Amino acid sequence: MVKKSTLESILQQEMSDFWALLENEEKRIIAENFKIQNFKKNEIIYSEGENPAQLMCLLKGKVKIYKDGVGGRSQIIRLIRPVQYFGYRAYFSREPYVTAAAAIENSIVGFLPMPLVEEHIRKNNGLAWFFIKELSNDLGISDARTVNLTQKHIRGRLAESLLVLKENYGVEEDGLTLNIYMAREDLANLSNMTTSNAIRTLSSFTNEKIITVDGRRIQIIDEERLRKISKFG
Template sequence: MSDFLMNKSNNAYHYLSALDCLNLLTEDQKKELIANKVDLEFAPHETIIKRGILADNIIYITEGLVKLEIVNDTKPSTIGFTQAHSFVGIVCCFAFRKYDFTATSLVKTNVSFIPMELFESFIKSNGKFALSLLKHISGVANSFFHRITSLSQKNIDGALAIMLLDFVKIYGSYNYKLPVGRSEFANILGYSKESVINTLSKFNKESIIKVDGRKIEIIEFNKLLQISKHG
């Protein structure tokens, strides 16, 4: 099972990270970034970005986990999660003057607000950084497309299996605690709370996973992986 965590070639969502991009800044640019960024801490389930506010900062997560949502026909839809050492909503930041999504912390989350003008100056003056950022944005967009398309084609078993495996990647472990309750988990998947509870119970009875409240242990990894592909 460790190959799933260690082998990047098995991860369809692997791409050049935000940290890789920032490491390509010059020493002077890094000092300038540190001098101008603003660091804030958010409690679990606190709004980091409210849809419609001005996009005047690039937001970088130093610790925690963030849920991204967009609104279609007044109904919020979760488009993905963003974890530590990632930018928040980077695929939208340069296209619109206002954020077109909501970002909410799922656990205690620390973020750095980097002034947009400063970030753009780095792009204009540092070609290596600009190219790496372009590759990063393409990777993020591609992962969102794959995730949304995959979930839309799955039944509840397949969708839930995908989410459970997503959290394996996020936490780097086959044992973790879900950052949300059953109701919010159901909203993220787009299924009823009862469907999620029943499917978790079924996976538990079949010894595919072990469920203890929010604690999850992946027992039969290969079975869960097959369900995520064919469910």
């Protein structure tokens, strides 16, 4: 059991944008209902078809939001990084989850009951605007990704995915290696292509000296060319 003082510290430090919008009494109630759960790599956080009940905030690790498609293939819809909120859209629309979420690596997620969040939103205009902004940002990213994944050539789609990974998770101390080790299947699912096409395209980028690959470690060594490929194919 995590101490109340520790929970309040996590809320104040890790979820400061959310926490700053609350009155003192609201903070007390939120802290009393805030729960933390650890997820192992590849563990499911929520599944498609489940009824939403929790606001989720990724405190540590990496999470993918995905949807199963035709023939058992998955499409990664969105990548979550600390500290981002997820799992609440379906509750607001009063429908079951249309996606699923899983940990890409060992992760820590904070949970708040959505009925409690809704209660505070109805009384706190600042909190309401906070979630309007969050939903609007997610919608804008989703719209752009939909166009790019359906209209770009596979080279452009994979190049964009590598840049998305860099923008979301950054790079290691060498300034080149992506700070995420993603399976080829997941990279393909992020890029809307088959795993074999993802492997071939990675090999092509390697031969062109745009990236280097060592297992799941990917270094971007010519970001300018990668951005041109992402834009023009």
